[in-house]
Amino acid sequence: xxxxxxxxxxxxxxxxxxxxxxxxxxxxxxxxxxxxxxxxxxxxxxxxxxxxxxxxxxxxxxxxxxxxxxxxxxxxxxxxxxxxxxxxxxxxxxxxxxxxxxxxxxxxxxxxxxxxxxxxxxxxxxxxxxxxxxxxxxxxxxxxxxxxxxxxxxxxxxxxxxxxxxxxxxxxxxxxxxxxxxxxxxxxxxxxxxxxxxxxxxxxxxxxxxxxxxxxxxxxxxxxxxxxxxxxxxxxxxxxxxxxxxxxxxxxxxxxxxxxxxxxxxxxxxxxxxxxxxxxxxxxxxxxxxxxxxxxxxxxxxxxxxxxxxxxxxxxxxxxxxxxxxxxxxxxxxxxxxxxxxxxxxxxxxxxxxxxxxxxxxxxxxxxxxxxxxxxxxxxxxxxxxxxxxxxxx
Ligand SMILES: *[C@@H]1O[C@H](CO)[C@@H](O)[C@H](O)[C@H]1NC(C)=O
Ligand SMILES: *[C@@H]1O[C@H](CO)[C@@H](O)[C@H](O)[C@H]1NC(C)=O
Ligand SMILES: *[C@@H]1O[C@H](CO)[C@@H](O)[C@H](O)[C@H]1NC(C)=O
Numbered sequence: 219x220x221x222x223x224x225x226x227x228x229x230x231x232x233x234x235x236x237x238x239x240x241x242x243x244x245x246x247x248x249x250x251x252x253x254x255x256x257x258x259x260x261x262x263x264x265x266x267x268x269x270x271x272x273x274x275x276x277x278x279x280x281x282x283x284x285x286x287x288x289x290x291x292x293x294x295x296x297x298x299x300x301x302x303x304x305x306x307x308x309x310x311x312x313x314x315x316x317x318x319x320x321x322x323x324x325x326x327x328x329x330x331x332x333x334x335x336x337x338x339x340x341x342x343x344x345x346x347x348x349x350x351x352x353x354x355x356x357x358x359x360x361x362x363x364x365x366x367x368x369x370x371x372x373x374x375x376x377x378x379x380x381x382x383x384x385x386x387x388x389x390x391x392x393x394x395x396x397x398x399x400x401x402x403x404x405x406x407x408x409x410x411x412x413x414x415x416x417x418x419x420x421x422x423x424x425x426x427x428x429x430x431x432x433x434x435x436x437x438x439x440x441x442x443x444x445x446x447x448x449x450x451x452x453x454x455x456x457x458x459x460x461x462x463x464x465x466x467x468x469x470x471x472x473x474x475x476x477x478x479x480x481x482x483x484x485x486x487x488x489x490x491x492x493x494x495x496x497x498x499x500x501x502x503x504x505x506x507x508x509x510x511x512x513x514x515x516x517x518x519x520x521x522x523x524x525x526x527x528x529x530x531x532x533x534x535x536x537x538x539x540x541x542x543x544x545x546x547x548x549x550x551x552x553x554x555x556x557x558x559x560x561x562x563x564x565x566x567x568x569x570x571x572x573x574x575x576x577x578x579x580x581x582x583x584x585x586x587x588x589x590x591x592x593x594x595x596x597x598x599x600x601x602x603x604x605x606x607x608x609x610x611x612x
Pocket of ligand 2: 425426427447448449479
């Protein structure tokens with residue numbers, strides 16, 4: 219080999235080793251991964267090192283073939299490196315019974331919270347198991363307060379790819395103040411009758427992409443509670459309560475959602491498909507929303523706007539969240555209830571510029587027909603739609 223070749227190889231070695239991404243394996247920090255021992259301390263130590271690492275792409279590794287039990291904890295930033303990887307290949311499990319959950323503070327909203335971390339990447343094909351069953355029973359018996367499984371707060375540029383979250387006590391994943399995030403190829407699963415086990419909840423976030431994911435849960439598959447510029451595509455939802463905007467405006471509050479585009483999604487035996495729900499007495503708006511290329515299999519309410527989602531008695535009865543510029547296009551499939559299209563708007567505020575085009579929703583029962591009902595809804599519907607939406611006001 220000539221000198222040039224040798225230099226080239228030495229140079230390559232140097233570059234490769236200096237760029238090697240530091241890996242912080244929780245086993246090296248004393249985690250047992252035996253599915254019994256509390257591994258929280260080891261995770262916290264590993265996280266501290268990941269978060270202060272400065273070189274490369276620091277990775278916290280949760281190795282495969284093992285189950286780690288974690289108490290509620292906060293993975294907090296800001297971190298030093300420009301991007302951090304939380305690689306979950308094995309299983310992370312919540313404590314088994316409610317009394318074995320140990321809360322570090324009075325805040326009991328979340329099992330695992332990630333906050334103030336820029337460009338966090340959570341991936342690895344592993345499982346977060348929220349051990350929700352005792353919490354669901356407790357809620358059914360005595361309405362007890364339940365934590366969500368995973369929250370991301372103020373995590374700009376977040377990527378969540380190829381992870382599973384199962385059996386959360388309440389909502390599975392929640393994003394708040396996480397602009398420019400992408401959630402893809404995730405699988406969320408809880409029994410159909412588990413109470414309020416939302417799949418993915420989003421608030422105060424803009425430019426979010428959610429794609430190619432499966433959500434089989436006891437409440438909304440995706441719930442958008444505030445934010446803008448979101449693209450949602452390739453979602454399989456059901457069982458569950460559909461892809462919902464809202465509920466917004468609870469207790470007379472402000473809510474705003476705009477520029478949400480839902481495309482190429484499949485709803486199977488879900489209670490709703492495309493739903494917008496707002497409370498009486500709230501204020502703000504939902505506008506510029508499209509739902510298109512939607513497949514429905516035995517869905518109860520494929521198209522639903524409910525501007526009276528919950529009555530609010532203290533409310534100024536002239537107030538409601540304004541709903542406008544909503545498009546439904548290319549819906550195909552079946553509905554188990556007669557009212558396949560249901561647009562229930564407030565008589566003072568109403569819904570405007572509601573457009574339905576290329577809709578073909580027939581009844582799951584071949585002997586039945588579907589129909590549309592409206593109150594105070596304004597817009598247009600193509601003449602060829604099934605069902606006909608002649609109740610829309612011009
Ligand atoms: C997130 O996006 C919203 C709307 O685009 C913007 O008002 C807000 O400042 C952004 N937040 C951050 C932390 O960049
Ligand atoms: C959403 O989709 C639209 C149209 O396909 C595209 O122009 C826009 O950049 C997308 N937004 C995000 C945040 O990906
Ligand atoms: C629709 O979503 C499915 C499931 O993720 C995907 O395989 C398919 O390529 C998507 N089709 C289009 C046209 O985007």
